[in-house]
Amino acid sequence: MSETRAIALTVNGRPHRATVETRLTLVDLLREELRLTGTHVGCEHGVCGACTVLVDGEAVRGCLLLAVQADGRHVETVESLAPDLEHLNPLQAEFVRHHGVQCGFCTGGILMSLTAALRDNPRPTEAEVRETLAGHLCRCTGYQGMVDAVLALVAAR
Amino acid sequence: MTTPASRTPEGGYIGAPVPRREDARLLTGRGTFVDDLPMPGVAHAAMVRSPHAHARVGRIDAAAALALDGVLAVVTAADVADIQKPWPARMPSPVPGTAIRHGVRHTLPGDKVRHAGEVVAAVVAESRALAEDARDLLSVEYEVLPVVATAAAGLAPGAPLVYEQLGDNIAAHIVQRVGNPEQAFAAAAHTLRETFRVTRGGSHSMEGRGVVARYDEALDGFTVWDATQAPHAVRAMLAYLFELPEHRVRVIAPPDVGGGLGPKASVYPEEVLVCWLARRLRRPVKWIEDRHEHFVSAAQEREQVHTVEIAFTGEGRLLALRDVFTHDIGMYGALVAPVISACTVPGPYRIPNIHSEFRAVYTNLQPTGAVRGAGRPQGVLVMERMMDRMAETLGLDPAEVRARNLIPADAFPYEVGMWFRDGARLTYDSGNYPELLRRALERADYAQARREQAALRAQGRHRGIGVAICVEGVGLGPFEGAILRLDGRGRVVVTSGAPPQGQGYQTTFAQIAADAVGVRFEDVDVVTGDTGAIPYGTGSFASRVTANAGPAILQAGGALREKILAVGAHLLEAAAADLAIVDGAVRVRGMPDRGVPLAQVARLGNAGVAFGMVMPGGLQVGLEASAYFAPAQAGYSASAHVCILDVDADTGEVTIVRYVVGHDCGNVINPLLVEGQILGGVAHGLSNALYEEAIFDEQGQSLASSFLDYPLPSAREMPRVEMFHLTTPSPLNPLGVKGAGEAGTLPVTAAVAGAVEDALRSFGVRVNRMPLNPARISDLIHEARRPS
Numbered sequence: 024m025s026e027t028r029a030i031a032l033t034v035n036g037r038p039h040r041a042t043v044e045t046r047l048t049l050v051d052l053l054r055e056e057l058r059l060t061g062t063h064v065g066c067e068h069g070v071c072g073a074c075t076v077l078v079d080g081e082a083v084r085g086c087l088l089l090a091v092q093a094d095g096r097h098v099e100t101v102e103s104l105a106p107d108l109e110h111l112n113p114l115q116a117e118f119v120r121h122h123g124v125q126c127g128f129c130t131g132g133i134l135m136s137l138t139a140a141l142r143d144n145p146r147p148t149e150a151e152v153r154e155t156l157a158g159h160l161c162r163c164t165g166y167q168g169m170v171d172a173v174l175a176l177v178a179a180r
Numbered sequence: 181m182t183t184p185a186s187r188t189p190e191g192g193y194i195g196a197p198v199p200r201r202e203d204a205r206l207l208t209g210r211g212t213f214v215d216d217l218p219m220p221g222v223a224h225a226a227m228v229r230s231p232h233a234h235a236r237v238g239r240i241d242a243a244a245a246l247a248l249d250g251v252l253a254v255v256t257a258a259d260v261a262d263i264q265k266p267w268p269a270r271m272p273s274p275v276p277g278t279a280i281r282h283g284v285r286h287t288l289p290g291d292k293v294r295h296a297g298e299v300v301a302a303v304v305a306e307s308r309a310l311a312e313d314a315r316d317l318l319s320v321e322y323e324v325l326p327v328v329a330t331a332a333a334g335l336a337p338g339a340p341l342v343y344e345q346l347g348d349n350i351a352a353h354i355v356q357r358v359g360n361p362e363q364a365f366a367a368a369a370h371t372l373r374e375t376f377r378v379t380r381g382g383s384h385s386m387e388g389r390g391v392v393a394r395y396d397e398a399l400d401g402f403t404v405w406d407a408t409q410a411p412h413a414v415r416a417m418l419a420y421l422f423e424l425p426e427h428r429v430r431v432i433a434p435p436d437v438g439g440g441l442g443p444k445a446s447v448y449p450e451e452v453l454v455c456w457l458a459r460r461l462r463r464p465v466k467w468i469e470d471r472h473e474h475f476v477s478a479a480q481e482r483e484q485v486h487t488v489e490i491a492f493t494g495e496g497r498l499l500a501l502r503d504v505f506t507h508d509i510g511m512y513g514a515l516v517a518p519v520i521s522a523c524t525v526p527g528p529y530r531i532p533n534i535h536s537e538f539r540a541v542y543t544n545l546q547p548t549g550a551v552r553g554a555g556r557p558q559g560v561l562v563m564e565r566m567m568d569r570m571a572e573t574l575g576l577d578p579a580e581v582r583a584r585n586l587i588p589a590d591a592f593p594y595e596v597g598m599w600f601r602d603g604a605r606l607t608y609d610s611g612n613y614p615e616l617l618r619r620a621l622e623r624a625d626y627a628q629a630r631r632e633q634a635a636l637r638a639q640g641r642h643r644g645i646g647v648a649i650c651v652e653g654v655g656l657g658p659f660e661g662a663i664l665r666l667d668g669r670g671r672v673v674v675t676s677g678a679p680p681q682g683q684g685y686q687t688t689f690a691q692i693a694a695d696a697v698g699v700r701f702e703d704v705d706v707v708t709g710d711t712g713a714i715p716y717g718t719g720s721f722a723s724r725v726t727a728n729a730g731p732a733i734l735q736a737g738g739a740l741r742e743k744i745l746a747v748g749a750h751l752l753e754a755a756a757a758d759l760a761i762v763d764g765a766v767r768v769r770g771m772p773d774r775g776v777p778l779a780q781v782a783r784l785g786n787a788g789v790a791f792g793m794v795m796p797g798g799l800q801v802g803l804e805a806s807a808y809f810a811p812a813q814a815g816y817s818a819s820a821h822v823c824i825l826d827v828d829a830d831t832g833e834v835t836i837v838r839y840v841v842g843h844d845c846g847n848v849i850n851p852l853l854v855e856g857q858i859l860g861g862v863a864h865g866l867s868n869a870l871y872e873e874a875i876f877d878e879q880g881q882s883l884a885s886s887f888l889d890y891p892l893p894s895a896r897e898m899p900r901v902e903m904f905h906l907t908t909p910s911p912l913n914p915l916g917v918k919g920a921g922e923a924g925t926l927p928v929t930a931a932v933a934g935a936v937e938d939a940l941r942s943f944g945v946r947v948n949r950m951p952l953n954p955a956r957i958s959d960l961i962h963e964a965r966r967p968s
Contacts, residue, residue, distance in 0.1 A: 044309075061210065061211070062209070068887065120199060122199075126438045162385055162892070
């Protein structure tokens with residue numbers, strides 16, 4: 024149906040090669056081909072942010088980027104944040120403490136946006152945290168637990 | 181995350197803010213949502229949906245679609261004739277002497293489609309992309325029919341008929357009366373009459389609907405992974421349509437479901453089709469709803485137009501209420517929302533005379549069900565708007581008018597005089613509304629806020645304060661069950677029917693079970709939402725699970741504890757009364773060195789002494805206990821909200837300055853999680869109050885079917901919410917719990933409407949329609965300014 028192209032990219036530090044349809048989105052490559060299912064698809068039109076991953080350190084919508092656009096790039100997904108369930112990173116641990124997760128469908132994308140934002144600005148104000156989170160939709164939490172989690176992380180620094 | 185779970189000062193887990201055990205997998209990307217499940221050999225379905233809201237379906241030409249490489253099947257109504265039985269009504273009318281006139285639908289419409297987005301065929305292919313390519317090659321002929329796009333249009337003389345056999349579009353006409361309202365209105369010093377409109381909205385759980393089905397030829401049965409709120413209801417529908425015994429249909433809600441909020445409690449044609457296709461193809465078949473499909477096919481709710489009148493004295497005491505409304509039920513639905521709306525209107529107030537009447541009207545819009553709140557927010561809005569208008573009429577403070585009419589704390593159980601949605605009398609089990617309101621006002625520094633408002637008004641600023649208080653029917657039956665067992669590892673396994681969609685049952689159920697059995701929280705595992713694991717269940721909706729499953733777990737846990745202690749008594753040669761369960765072992769009290777690990781108790785209790793050898797005399801075998809709990813009626817939670825906001829009269833923008841929530845859901849199992857539920861509910865309510873609106877044109881076409889046209893609030897729009905709890909335990913169950921899942925949503929539209937009208941009082945603005953987006957607020961100001 025659609026033409027294909029060979030690409031090579033690094034995902035969570037591991038090199039991958041794939042021959043993909045040019046219409047394949049990055050999030051479908053991650054989920055379907057690489058079985059990294061922590062990144063979710065919530066709207067497919069770039070609003071909800073559930074599919075957010077980092078490409079060369081920048082938070083991007085996995086549903087709006089084609090897999091071929093990630094050729095030669097470094098991609099980071101939520102799976103990269105902790106080696107296993109017992110060793111959460113400090114941001115993840117604060118999300119547990121402050122009940123920042125309910126259904127958890129949006130959470131992976133939110134953590135990736137926050138990860139990128141905290142690298143750029145390790146001491147954000149509440150308004151700045153809300154600005155970062157404004158790229159995401161969550162229908163469960165009202166966001167307050169997430170905001171408090173980030174502020175607690177910042178306060179502990 | 182290996183620190184032990186927190187306990188209350190008394191040493192138990194019930195009531196402690198135990199962090200969730202669900203979180204670690206969700207935070208590390210290791211959750212298992214339906215679309216994440218590994219499913220080798222799966223084929224992908226795409227649905228073919230009608231572009232017309234009302235049309236006869238003609239010839240469907242699938243030749244071009246089937247010719248596409250990788251396309252496995254195209255199915256239409258004619259193909260699935262073996263399961264084309266009429267869908268049964270979901271529930272009768274809960275009000276005695278009334279009925280729902282059931283519009284009969286089938287899995288695929290054989291004759292005509294009744295909403296834009298209704299499935300007319302399905303395409304299956306090796307990938308979703310291919311299935312969608314093929315879908316676009318399908319040609320379907322339609323004969324377009326006139327459309328009923330609103331309840332009012334459906335009631336008009338000569339309206340097109342959504343269901344010809346009914347003769348009109350009225351699904352139900354239900355009247356409930358208390359006292360003698362006509363007499364009270366005739367004699368009253370004051371009466372007020374208003375009309376309010378609330379628009380349709382959706383749930384927009386971040387994960388849409390989704391289902392994967394596998395047919396097992398050897399067993400002639402299905403295994404269905406379904407992102408549903410009610411797996412046992414899905415099983416019942418599939419067993420009925422496929423004429424299979426229930427035990428050959430296993431429906432499993434995956435451990436992680438990405439939000440439900442109501443619509444996932446309904447059964448849909450897609451769930452049936454995917455099973456049919458899996459049987460036909462002898463391959464697993466998956467369908468995942470995309471966001472556009474959610475906008476045009478998942479159940480919605482809320483569209484109502486109320487004409488309401490109140491009668492009251494010069495001192496601001498309510499004498500009578502008359503509420504007459506229409507409810508847009510869509511092309512399919514139940515009476516859940518309108519009956520709840522009717523019963524929510526009287527709220528926390530003593531109203532001796534009530535006339536409540538509604539017509540639920542079929543329209544050519546997508547099906548309705550429940551959306552977080554389920555009819556309640558509309559009822560609260562109607563009553564609380566009238567309380568504000570009464571205060572304005574009498575020149576009284578809106579909080580004071582409310583306080584004068586509240587049901588006193590010593591009046592429980594309080595009978596309103598109506599029938600509730602659960603088929604029981606609308607009887608409030610417990611509460612303390614005056615204290616709830618008093619504390620909410622105190623927390624919001626209400627008197628000071630009024631002084632600040634006066635000062636700001638003097639500077640030309642538009643500060644408004646809204647107060648809303650409500651009563652919420654929760655914890656609806658019929659029942660939920662629990663099976664508890666001690667497994668071979670010495671761990672307690674809790675199995676219950678209703679699946680979570682973010683509520684945290686793996687945590688709260690484990691808290692209850694740990695206290696009931698007397699083991700550590702860490703020694704409890706929880707399994708939910710699997711019809712193969714527990715034969716009967718109802719589902720997660722109506723803020724009902726803690727009040728139904730909780731007592732079942734408590735009761736089964738107590739029975740399991742007795743069985744464990746009896747086996748322990750045999751092993752320890754001690755009396756059961758002298759035993760305790762401590763740190764994973766049964767021990768003799770006061771003798772710390774005499775004990776047996778629970779795993780050893782399990783070995784004797786579940787496997788016996790040895791293969792084929794008799795049990796010691798009298799010992800009961802099988803360390804398992806089950807219980808089903810059926811509450812006599814719904815419980816009634818209560819909320820009081822205070823909203824302080826500023827309106828920019830030039831732009832119509834609302835800025836929330838403070839938002840205070842007082843909440844009473846009876847005893848709390850986990851305060852951390854209850855607060856999370858309330859916060860999420862408030863966000864949903866603010867979204868209904870200020871942003872989201874499902875707009876349809878006269879042809880029944882959705883004009884807001886993406887998040888660009890249908891905005892949901894982000895963290896930037898959400899204010900910080902301040903919260904406190906009041907606790908009036910429910911007498912209806914041994915845990916004293918009520919329900920909290922929807923509570924936050926209920927009074928928000930009312931509080932915001934009151935605050936915006938208050939802020940714009942100098943313009944004389946009347947807020948009678950939601951949502952209050954900037955455009956609508958600007959329109960209100962312009963209309964009020966226009967010389968009449």
